[in-house]
Amino acid sequence: MIAKDNPNKCFKIVLIGAGNVATHLCKAFKQAGNEIVQVYSLTQKSAGALASKLKTNFTDSLKKINPSADVYIVSVKDDAVSAVLSQIQLKQQAIIVHTSGSVPMNVFAEKFKNYGVFYPLQTFSKGKKVNFKNIPICLEANNKKTVQALKILAEQISDTVTEIDSEQRKKLHLAAVFSCNFSNYLYAISETILNENGMNLDLLKPLIKETAGKIKKNSPRKMQTGPAKRQDLKVMESHLKLLANHKTYQEIYKLLSEGIGKEL
Amino acid sequence: MIAKDNPNKCFKIVLIGAGNVATHLCKAFKQAGNEIVQVYSLTQKSAGALASKLKTNFTDSLKKINPSADVYIVSVKDDAVSAVLSQIQLKQQAIIVHTSGSVPMNVFAEKFKNYGVFYPLQTFSKGKKVNFKNIPICLEANNKKTVQALKILAEQISDTVTEIDSEQRKKLHLAAVFSCNFSNYLYAISETILNENGMNLDLLKPLIKETAGKIKKNSPRKMQTGPAKRQDLKVMESHLKLLANHKTYQEIYKLLSEGIGKEL
Numbered sequence: 286m287i288a289k290d291n292p293n294k295c296f297k298i299v300l301i302g303a304g305n306v307a308t309h310l311c312k313a314f315k316q317a318g319n320e321i322v323q324v325y326s327l328t329q330k331s332a333g334a335l336a337s338k339l340k341t342n343f344t345d346s347l348k349k350i351n352p353s354a355d356v357y358i359v360s361v362k363d364d365a366v367s368a369v370l371s372q373i374q375l376k377q378q379a380i381i382v383h384t385s386g387s388v389p390m391n392v393f394a395e396k397f398k399n400y401g402v403f404y405p406l407q408t409f410s411k412g413k414k415v416n417f418k419n420i421p422i423c424l425e426a427n428n429k430k431t432v433q434a435l436k437i438l439a440e441q442i443s444d445t446v447t448e449i450d451s452e453q454r455k456k457l458h459l460a461a462v463f464s465c466n467f468s469n470y471l472y473a474i475s476e477t478i479l480n481e482n483g484m485n486l487d488l489l490k491p492l493i494k495e496t497a498g499k500i501k502k503n504s505p506r507k508m509q510t511g512p513a514k515r516q517d518l519k520v521m522e523s524h525l526k527l528l529a530n531h532k533t534y535q536e537i538y539k540l541l542s543e544g545i546g547k548e549l
Numbered sequence: 550m551i552a553k554d555n556p557n558k559c560f561k562i563v564l565i566g567a568g569n570v571a572t573h574l575c576k577a578f579k580q581a582g583n584e585i586v587q588v589y590s591l592t593q594k595s596a597g598a599l600a601s602k603l604k605t606n607f608t609d610s611l612k613k614i615n616p617s618a619d620v621y622i623v624s625v626k627d628d629a630v631s632a633v634l635s636q637i638q639l640k641q642q643a644i645i646v647h648t649s650g651s652v653p654m655n656v657f658a659e660k661f662k663n664y665g666v667f668y669p670l671q672t673f674s675k676g677k678k679v680n681f682k683n684i685p686i687c688l689e690a691n692n693k694k695t696v697q698a699l700k701i702l703a704e705q706i707s708d709t710v711t712e713i714d715s716e717q718r719k720k721l722h723l724a725a726v727f728s729c730n731f732s733n734y735l736y737a738i739s740e741t742i743l744n745e746n747g748m749n750l751d752l753l754k755p756l757i758k759e760t761a762g763k764i765k766k767n768s769p770r771k772m773q774t775g776p777a778k779r780q781d782l783k784v785m786e787s788h789l790k791l792l793a794n795h796k797t798y799q800e801i802y803k804l805l806s807e808g809i810g811k812e813l
Contacts, residue, residue: 363784387776387784407756408774413763419755447752456746457753459788460739463798464753465760466775467805468732473769473813475724482720488711489721489728490765491683492671496729497761499677501754505737510672511730512651520627520651524723533808534727540804541731544797549737 296438299351301325301369302360303335305409306384310360313417315339317441323351347372356438357381358403363388370396380431386458389451390425401426401435404454405443408465421445423454474534509549513542560702563587563615565633566624567599569673570648574622577681579603581705587615611636620702621645622667627652634660644695650722653715654689665690665699668718669707672729685709687718738798773813777806 296319300311303326311321324343326332336343344350350357350373357379361369366388375381381393382403393400402425409415422439424446426432432448439446449457472493476486499508512520521542528535560583564575567590575585588607590596600607608614614621614637621643625633630652639645645657646667657664668687673679686703688710690696696712703710713721736757740750763772776784785806792799 362779363781387787406752408759408763408772413767415759421752421755423752445752445755449748453746453748455787455791456742457748459791460742460748460753461756462775462777462788462802463735463742464739464757466773466777466809467735467801468757469760469764469769469773470777470805470809470813471727471731471735472764473773474808475728476769478720478724478727482717484713484717484721484724486764486768488670488685488687488709489724491685491709492725493728493732493761493764495679496672496733497757499672500733500736500750500757503677504750505733505740508672509730509733509737511726513726513730513734515626517627523651523719524726527719527723533804533811537731537804537808538726540797540801541734544738544801545730545734547797549734 294437295319296356297322297354299323299325299354299357300335300360301347301350301357301373303331304360304362305411306405307358307360308335308411309409309415309417310358310384310405311335311339313415313442314438319438319441322354325350350374352376352379354379356434359383366392380426380434382426382435386454386461389455390427391451394427399426399428399431401431402451402454403435403439406457406461417442418444421447423447423449423457425450425454474537477531478534506549509545511545513545514549516546558701559583560620561586561618563589563618563621564599564624565589565611565614565621565637567595568624568626569675570669571622571624572599572675573673573679573681574624574648574669575599575603577679577706578702583702583705586618589614614638616640616643618643620698623647630656644690644698646690646699650718650725653719654691655715658691663690663692663695665695666715666718667699667703670721670725681706682708685711687711687713687721689714689718738801741795742798770813773809775809777809778813780810 298314298319298321300307303324315321321339321341324332324336329345332343332345359369363385366383377398380399381397382401384403386404390402404423405420407420420443422443424435426435436446475489479486525535562578562583562585564571567588579585585603585605588596588600593609596607596609623633627649630647641662644663645661646665648667650668654666666689669684671684684707686707688699690699700710739753743750789799
């Protein structure tokens with residue numbers, strides 16, 4: 286267990302997973318002075334690719350996980366977490382965490398002594414650099430010492446470290462789906478509409494940026510504009526007609542406009 | 550008519566309307582060295598408030614619109630444009646434009662000689678400063694000389710001036726509703742979910758910013774992430790359960806997830 290009074294402690298870390306979250310996280314951990322002692326992935330190829338970037342060891346066998354690390358970070362698909370855990374044997378004092386927004390912490394409860402969740406609240410894409418300093422990291426752990434150790438680790442890479450419980454984390458992840466995944470889909474719809482009419486998404490990018498920027502200091506409820514907010518039925522009717530060839534977009538337009546009309 | 554060979558021409562401008570778009574536009578026009586000769590609004594109070602900021606004259610009567618200006622900018626609610634135009638008398642050489650994304654240009658055709666559309670593609674809120682330099686301005690006019698004059702005026706305040714026709718403008722406005730109005734509503738939904746569970750939208754703001762920023766260089770189609778993209782049915786099912794008390798949000802979650810599943 287990592288002592289609280291040693292904030293500069295370098296952790297020995299094993300990464301279990303080589304996807305986007307794992308890749309970005311372990312680069313940040315390494316940059317902060319920690320030691321990535323091993324990377325595991327289901328395939329030799331992806332484990333090897335990430336390990337060579339980090340100049341460390343790799344394995345494609347959970348039986349060969351290095352037992353000497355301080356922290357084990359499980360960053361695999363939600364569905365795979367349980368199966369992965371069933372095959373791992375750790376020393377009692379080791380800490381094991383996952384990075385998922387949806388998997389409850391008690392997935393670790395039966396088998397491990399010190400465990401928790403290390404959930405970085407950001408969307409990661411391959412090839413797009415990420416500055417962790419501005420990314421909130423939400424922590425949960427089963428005992429105080431583990432929380433403290435995770436805090437030390439998290440604060441090495443982020444300026445916003447928060448403790449939330451598993452129920453809150455589920456809700457937070459749900460809210461993120463609305464703000465991030467669904468907003469991005471709306472951008473994609475806009476792009477389709479523009480491209481079909483000889484225009485480019487570039488025209489909308491300043492507007493998209495401003496819309497996301499406006500809520501920095503104001504509640505989005507106060508910032509709502511547009512035909513649905515004004516209940517401008519004529520414009521809404523004409524927009525629905527323009528979407529005649531896109532039934533799904535038409536449904537989305539209707540439902541979101543109704544929602545805005547009802548509550549904003 | 551403004552000469553093409555005089556790009557530094559200062560225009561005499563009358564603002565018809567005192568809402569958000571009118572307010573931000575005329576501040577920018579004035580700052581660029583033009584003369585706002587009059588502001589009209591339906592109520593003395595709002596006309597007077599804006600006029601006093603601009604140190605200019607105002608009226609609440611369309612009969613008293615100053616006839617000596619170069620450009621008349623009609624920036625009122627879409628539904629009100631026709632009624633406003635029916636009461637205005639201008640000199641033949643004057644240019645009249647509206648600023649709407651939805652109103653076709655031919656609303657001017659019967660009564661005016663030089664007319665067009667001056668559509669700044671941005672969301673404006675009272676009290677939030679706007680830098681027009683980065684705001685695309687979409688122009689349309691009924692003759693070349695008017696286009697040229699509007700271009701000179703637009704380029705005084707914006708670095709992105711584009712000509713698009715009325716059909717394109719309608720589609721552009723529709724696309725903007727998806728990217729801007731609807732995204733903002735999704736942010737509001739997120740805020741509700743977070744507040745109901747003892748959390749704050751601040752946690753999501755870096756993610757929202759990153760999501761809007763990621764599409765600067767990449768098509769949103771390529772940037773899509775999340776449970777619907779992965780077709781992670783278990784997570785989607787659990788999210789729908791969490792929304793049991795918000796039937797509208799539940800419907801929105803379903804519909805947008807289906808859309809992502811179908812096409813991204």
